[in-house]
Amino acid sequence: MVSAVRRIDVELAAAAEDRSYPILIAPGLIDGHAELERWVGGREVFVISNETIAPLYLDRVIAAFGDRRIDTLILPDGESHKHLGSLEHIFDALLTKRHSRATTLVALGGGVVGDMTGFAAACYQRGVGFIQIPTTLLAQVDSSIGGKTAVNHPRGKNMIGAFHQPRGVLIDTDVLTTLPARELAAGLAEVVKYGCIRDRDFFAWLEREMPALLDRDPEALAVAIQRSCEIKAEVVGADEREAGLRAILNFGHTFGHAIETHTGYRSWLHGEAVAAGMVLAAELSVRLGSLEASEAGRIRGLLAAAGLPTQPPDDLDPDTFLTHMAVDKKVVDGRQRLILLAGLGNAEVRDDVPREHIIATLVARGVAV
Amino acid sequence: MVSAVRRIDVELAAAAEDRSYPILIAPGLIDGHAELERWVGGREVFVISNETIAPLYLDRVIAAFGDRRIDTLILPDGESHKHLGSLEHIFDALLTKRHSRATTLVALGGGVVGDMTGFAAACYQRGVGFIQIPTTLLAQVDSSIGGKTAVNHPRGKNMIGAFHQPRGVLIDTDVLTTLPARELAAGLAEVVKYGCIRDRDFFAWLEREMPALLDRDPEALAVAIQRSCEIKAEVVGADEREAGLRAILNFGHTFGHAIETHTGYRSWLHGEAVAAGMVLAAELSVRLGSLEASEAGRIRGLLAAAGLPTQPPDDLDPDTFLTHMAVDKKVVDGRQRLILLAGLGNAEVRDDVPREHIIATLVARGVAV
Numbered sequence: 001m002v003s004a005v006r007r008i009d010v011e012l013a014a015a016a017e018d019r020s021y022p023i024l025i026a027p028g029l030i031d032g033h034a035e036l037e038r039w040v041g042g043r044e045v046f047v048i049s050n051e052t053i054a055p056l057y058l059d060r061v062i063a064a065f066g067d068r069r070i071d072t073l074i075l076p077d078g079e080s081h082k083h084l085g086s087l088e089h090i091f092d093a094l095l096t097k098r099h100s101r102a103t104t105l106v107a108l109g110g111g112v113v114g115d116m117t118g119f120a121a122a123c124y125q126r127g128v129g130f131i132q133i134p135t136t137l138l139a140q141v142d143s144s145i146g147g148k149t150a151v152n153h154p155r156g157k158n159m160i161g162a163f164h165q166p167r168g169v170l171i172d173t174d175v176l177t178t179l180p181a182r183e184l185a186a187g188l189a190e191v192v193k194y195g196c197i198r199d200r201d202f203f204a205w206l207e208r209e210m211p212a213l214l215d216r217d218p219e220a221l222a223v224a225i226q227r228s229c230e231i232k233a234e235v236v237g238a239d240e241r242e243a244g245l246r247a248i249l250n251f252g253h254t255f256g257h258a259i260e261t262h263t264g265y266r267s268w269l270h271g272e273a274v275a276a277g278m279v280l281a282a283e284l285s286v287r288l289g290s291l292e293a294s295e296a297g298r299i300r301g302l303l304a305a306a307g308l309p310t311q312p313p314d315d316l317d318p319d320t321f322l323t324h325m326a327v328d329k330k331v332v333d334g335r336q337r338l339i340l341l342a343g344l345g346n347a348e349v350r351d352d353v354p355r356e357h358i359i360a361t362l363v364a365r366g367v368a369v
Numbered sequence: 370m371v372s373a374v375r376r377i378d379v380e381l382a383a384a385a386e387d388r389s390y391p392i393l394i395a396p397g398l399i400d401g402h403a404e405l406e407r408w409v410g411g412r413e414v415f416v417i418s419n420e421t422i423a424p425l426y427l428d429r430v431i432a433a434f435g436d437r438r439i440d441t442l443i444l445p446d447g448e449s450h451k452h453l454g455s456l457e458h459i460f461d462a463l464l465t466k467r468h469s470r471a472t473t474l475v476a477l478g479g480g481v482v483g484d485m486t487g488f489a490a491a492c493y494q495r496g497v498g499f500i501q502i503p504t505t506l507l508a509q510v511d512s513s514i515g516g517k518t519a520v521n522h523p524r525g526k527n528m529i530g531a532f533h534q535p536r537g538v539l540i541d542t543d544v545l546t547t548l549p550a551r552e553l554a555a556g557l558a559e560v561v562k563y564g565c566i567r568d569r570d571f572f573a574w575l576e577r578e579m580p581a582l583l584d585r586d587p588e589a590l591a592v593a594i595q596r597s598c599e600i601k602a603e604v605v606g607a608d609e610r611e612a613g614l615r616a617i618l619n620f621g622h623t624f625g626h627a628i629e630t631h632t633g634y635r636s637w638l639h640g641e642a643v644a645a646g647m648v649l650a651a652e653l654s655v656r657l658g659s660l661e662a663s664e665a666g667r668i669r670g671l672l673a674a675a676g677l678p679t680q681p682p683d684d685l686d687p688d689t690f691l692t693h694m695a696v697d698k699k700v701v702d703g704r705q706r707l708i709l710l711a712g713l714g715n716a717e718v719r720d721d722v723p724r725e726h727i728i729a730t731l732v733a734r735g736v737a738v
Binding site for chain 2: 084087088091092095096122123124125126127148150153155156158159160161162163
C-alpha cells in the first residue's frame, strides 16, 4: 500500500529569524522526497547519526541525497554523550572536511542526535541549515519540532543551546518497526499528553486505537504523529520563545523531572517519568476541583494501556520530591509553576497551588511519607 | 569639561530576532549611565573581563551596576584564549553561581572578550542579554557593533559563533588613555577604513585631525568613534547577515588576512595587517582604473601618519600571498572576491580581478618574486 504523504507547515511568528518549514509524514520517507531539493541549499551535506541507528538507515539516507558531496559522523548513542565535547567532534569533522557556510547538516537519530545536530548547525560559521530525520517516536512527536537545540552541562540539562529551526522534518513511520517496545511506549506518553492538554477528541481516539498503535499499525501511527505534530506546531507557532502558551507542553514534566532527577536519569526513560508525572498532575487537578475524577481515571487508564508507569518510584518521599520539583526551570520568582488541567483537553498554567495539596496528591498516589 | 553623551541607534531590519540598540559615547561612561537600567533585565549581572583590563576598570564597572547581584570572571588576555575551552569556563561559572535566564552578561575588554561574552550570551540557556563595554579603539569602532560573536577553532578564525545583538554598547573614551600606542594605531586603521569605503569628508577630517587623535584628544576621539560607529551601524543595519553590502567592511581585509596567516597571527596586529592590506587594495584599484593614483597616495600617507605599516612583510612571495588570500571566507564559487575603491569614499565588490593585476600590485609594493 502506498500511503499519501501527510504534511504540516510550522508557521512561525513574523519576527522569527528562521522561516516556517514543513513536516512530512509517511512510510518510506527515509529513501527521499522531492522536497529535499529545496531544503538542501548547496552541494554539501553532512549527516550526523549514532551507533545504533547508522547501521540500520545511514546508507539509505545517503542515497536519498543523490550525487551531492556527503560526509558522515557517527556518535556514540545516549544522553550521556549530549555535551560540548561531542559538539567539538562535530565542528572538528566539519572543518576537517572543509564544509562551507552553504553546507546542510542532517540529524538521523533520536532526540539526542537532533538536539546536538541542531545546535551545531546554529553555531557552525554562525549558522547553517539543517534537516531532522527523527527515528524514535519521542523525537518524531516532540523534540524534532519547535527549534529548541541544546547540549547538557554537568550542572543541568539543556543549559547550553540555541533556538534554530530546521529547514524541514522528514518522519518515516516505517523506522518505528525497529524501535524497542519500551521506547515506543515512552513516545506514546507524549502523544497522550497532546490529547490531555489540547484535544479531547484526539484523547478519545487514542483510547480506541491504543492496541493498533502498540501493534505499530502504520496508518494509526501516522494519524497519531500527525495530530501530535499539529498541536505542537500550533503551540510553538504562537509562542516560539517560551514566553507563555508554550509552557503547557510541560504538562506532567515538572513531576516527571523530579522522578528523573531522583533516579539519576538512568532507570526511567523520559516518557515514563512524564507518564507518572501526568497522572500526578491530573490527580492534583482533581484535588483542586478543576478536573473530574473520572477524567483523571481515563488518563491513568490510557497510560496503563500503553504499558507506561502510572506511579512514582516508591523510595521517594514528598519532601525530596518537592525539592527536586523546585530545581526545575519552571520556577519563576520562587513560586512553583505547574501545568494542570481545567477539564480533559484543556491545560492551564497555575502558580498558586498550595504545597499541602501537592503533598496530599503524592501521598494518595503511594509516595511514602 | 563635561562632554555631552553621543548616541547612535543601531536599527536592524524588521526580520531580525533581536531588536535595535543604542551605542553611547562619552568620557567617564564606565562609571555608569541611566540607560543601564533598561539594558539589565533582572537582578543578576555577570561581568567577563581579562587579566589586563580587570585591575584597571572592573571595580568601577561593578559599582556602575549598583546593588544587583554581580559575579565576575577574569579570563587570560589574548586571541589564543578565544576558543571553546574558555567558553566552557564561562558556562561553568554561570551555572556554579546559579545565574538564571534573566541574567545579563557584560563584556569588559577588547574584541576577544566581546566576541566570547557575546557568544556565551547567545547560548546560555538558549540566549540571555549582554552589554558591550569595549576598552580598545578597535573594539569600540568595529567588533562591538554588528552582533557577530564567535570563538576560533584550530582550523579557522571565528568558525563557531552566532549572530546575537547586545542590549547596548557603552563606549568610554577615557579608557583609551591606558591603551598602548601600538593598539591605538591599530584601531585607527579601521577608522581610516570607514573614510575610505563610505565618507570622503570624514577621510579629509582624519587627515587634519590625525595629530590630535594620536595625542588622544578626547573630543577628536569621540568624533572619530561616532562617525565610525555610524558608518558601521548603517552598513550592518542594511545587511545584518552579510548577504551583500556588509562585505565592504572587509576593505583591506583579504590582503590583511594573508599577512596575518603568513605571520601566524603573532607579529602583526590585525589593524596593522589591514593597514598594509588597504594600501594594496587601493593600489590595485588604481591599476584597474577606478581610483586616482593621488587618492591611493593619500590613503597611504594617512596610514603612515598614524604610524601604521604600509608595506607587506618582505619574506612573502606573490604565490604564497595569493594562496593565503584564497583561504579567506570571501571566496565564493572559487572566485576571489575583493573590496576595491571606485573613488575615495566609495567601496565596490569585485570578483573579476585578473590574477596578474594582483601579482603586479604586490610586486610594485615590494613583494619579492
